[in-house]
Amino acid sequence: MAARSIRLEAKYADMVGRLDTIDAALAGATNAKPMLDEVLQEVSGARASMRDGLSRVAEVAAWAHAAAMGNRAAxxxxxxxxxxxxxxxxxxxxxxxxxxxxxxxxxxxxxxxxxxxxxxxxxxxxxxxxxxxxxxxxxxxxxxxxxxxxxxxxxxxxxxxxxxxxxxxxxxxxxxxxSAELLRTWRAGEGGALYAEPELSGALDIVAAAKREGASLSEAELFGGLAALHRTIERRLEAGERPALATDQRRLNGAVEIKRDR
Structure with missing residues (x-):
């Protein structure tokens, strides 16, 4: 909104300067009208942006009020x-x-x-x-x-x-x-860099869910299934995808991967 206001001021100053310097007899030949039309469009757009911005601020204020009342929802x-x-x-x-x-x-x-x-x-x-x-x-x-x-x-x-x-x-x-950087981090395995990476969080969510689902399996079965799951996720990352537990339409199912490896 600030940038748009600056543009409006510059156009207005330019337009006034032109009108001040031209001879009255040549006024009809200037391009002042197109500039006025452009300024009007900018004003209309600025109003819409301001309206959207105020709406967003009101939304944030409502969430802040809910938080103050004890609602910790993100x-x-x-x-x-x-x-x-x-x-x-x-x-x-x-x-x-x-x-x-x-x-x-x-x-x-x-x-x-x-x-x-x-x-x-x-x-x-x-x-x-x-x-x-x-x-x-x-x-x-x-x-x-x-x-x-x-x-x-x-x-x-x-x-x-x-x-x-x-x-x-x-x-x-x-x-x-x-994508190549993320793949290297995934292949490196457990470590701070892995847990610090937001774009690998969805893959780690899948692994965590698989561990919970496979809790009743023997250690060998669980280990083999998780290894297979890691390889599947690796292939997805290599293809430039970002596997995620809740939002991926071709969601990886940890339990299926583990059972498939048995």
Missing amino acids: LPTDILDDPLLERFAIDQPADRMPDTRALVDWRRASSAMETPALTEILAAQYAPSPTDDPHSRVLRYQLAAITREELLRRGATPSAAPATTRASDRSATAQRAR
Whole structure:
């Protein structure tokens, strides 16, 4: 909205300057009318943007009121990912009582990591991804908030916060490079880098669900089934996909993978 206001002011100043300098006899030959039409369109668009922005602010206020009344339900992803809340997403405080697997696991893993490694991970979490979606983008900065708080608790200096949550380069080349990076992290297995990665959170959710579903199996059966599941997820990642437990239309079923390996 600020950028649009600046454009409006510039166009208005240009238009007034033209009208001030032309001879009255030549007024009909100027392009003032098209400029006026453009300004009117900009004003209309600015009003619509402002209306949408105020609507979003009201929505956030309603959720804040609910939270103050004791409702700990998380804000919907579409609200948290709204550009109007981008600075909040980047600077948000860490969730100290998380109830989602990704945040719980990362809170535990980050507390056990060495400070230099944790500093590198925060820098990676701050880097916008060319293959993210609203869900993983929101999760990225929730994970980063935990990392930042852990570093501050140790007296370390966190990496500088990013200017934006969205990647400027979403080209096919950038996306292939990102998918290759995620594949390397997955193949490396258990470790801080794995739990710190929001775009692998869905795959870890699948593995966690498979472990619960296979709890009654023998150790050998469970191990074999999980190994098969890891390979299946690896193939999906290699193809540039992002397996997720709840949203993937071709959802991987951990129990099926385990039974198939028996």
